[in-house]
Amino acid sequence: MNQFTTQIVDALVKKQDITEVFRSHLERAINSLLATELTEFLAYEKYDHII
Incomplete structure (x- = not known):
């Protein structure tokens, strides 16, 4: 199993709300997507020196 599952x-066994698990994984996925999109749009990596 991966970390998400x-x-x-674990949340289901402990009878906890799984909304927070989904929210945190969705947040990480969206932030990763936005960072990749920004890198591609600017055509250079974060902290690269531009001449």
Whole structure:
């Protein structure tokens, strides 16, 4: 199992709300997507020196 499914199963076993698990994974995925999109749009990596 990966980390996401492990956290879902753990939350379900403990009878906790799984909304926070989904929210945190969605947040990480969107932030990663936005960072990649920005890198591609600017055509250079973060902290690269531009001459």
